[in-house]
Amino acid sequence: MNPVTDARTVRDGRSTRWDRHRQERRRLLVRAARDAVHDLGPAASMDEIAAHARTSKSVFYRYFGDRAGLQRAVAQRATAHLERRLLEAADAGDGGPESLRRMVAACLTVAAASPHVYAFAVDREDTASGSGGPVLTPFFERVALLLEDGLTRALAGAGPTLHSPAVLHLWPRAAVGMVRSAVEAWLAAPEDERPDVDTTAAALADWLLHGVAPGHRSDDPGARRAGTAQR
Structure with missing residues (x-):
């Protein structure tokens, strides 16, 4: 020994x-x-x-x-849970509209389960100041990459698009920002005035893919020409 x-x-x-x-x-x-x-x-x-x-x-x-350190730790726990739900939603579909709707619904459902925890973990001021950035910035980028992967797969068999890859690269980041803002506004509304999760998720997914104008499709050359003629 x-x-x-x-x-x-x-x-x-x-x-x-x-x-x-x-x-x-x-x-x-x-x-x-x-x-x-x-x-x-x-x-x-x-x-x-x-x-x-x-x-x-x-x-x-x-x-x-300090409190900021505790907030980051809670944010890590909350975003890890939300990320698992988003991955499940993405895997449940084919990467097309239904997958996007499921992902938006997952965001709304998780946020509604505990609005206080969502607000504590996903705080815009903390993200901007840097105290929440180490957790939230990588999290939102991973979500954007998940959306980008789904977009790539959805467009693979759709033929040529009107937008370059550099422009399409912006869509997932824009989608993350839009859904984040929409979730916060939805949570801020009185519960008896909120549309339900499925209705809200379907609307947001449709806006992200097709816009809000009735009958407008951004991938429809005829609609683009009509818009140009009206101007």
Whole structure:
């Protein structure tokens, strides 16, 4: 037996167990914070979150540094859940209109399940200031890439398009921004005045693919010529 090796093995084992303990403790604190925000609202303070979780504020500071760090951790949990739902929706269709409608419906359903958590996790000011950017910016880009893949597959057998690949590259990013804004506006409306999820998802998907003008299709050369003649 080598005393030095044995001692190092004991320390490594303890370190591994401690790391696992910290990871589990952190996971439980994130879940507790999420539950607190769900009940108290997105403006809940660290004192209120800690009280709701029945622990001390210092514990949250020890694991997350500050409120922005806790918000990022909750955002990681929330966006991971939403991303799983979006992937399921995308896989359930053929990459065409029905897949897009399912993805929009998934966004609405997840947001409606906990508007407070959605607002806390997907905060525009935090994204702009940079505190939420490390989580949200990559998340929205992954969603855009998912949409871009679906668009590519949908157009593969449709023949030539009116737009160059460089222009089509912008559509998924525009779609993400539109759906994000629409979801926020939908959540802000009184519940008894909101259209239901299926109606809203179908409308948004149709607008993204065809626009809002009755009978207008952006891929219809006749419609484009008519519009030009009217001008």
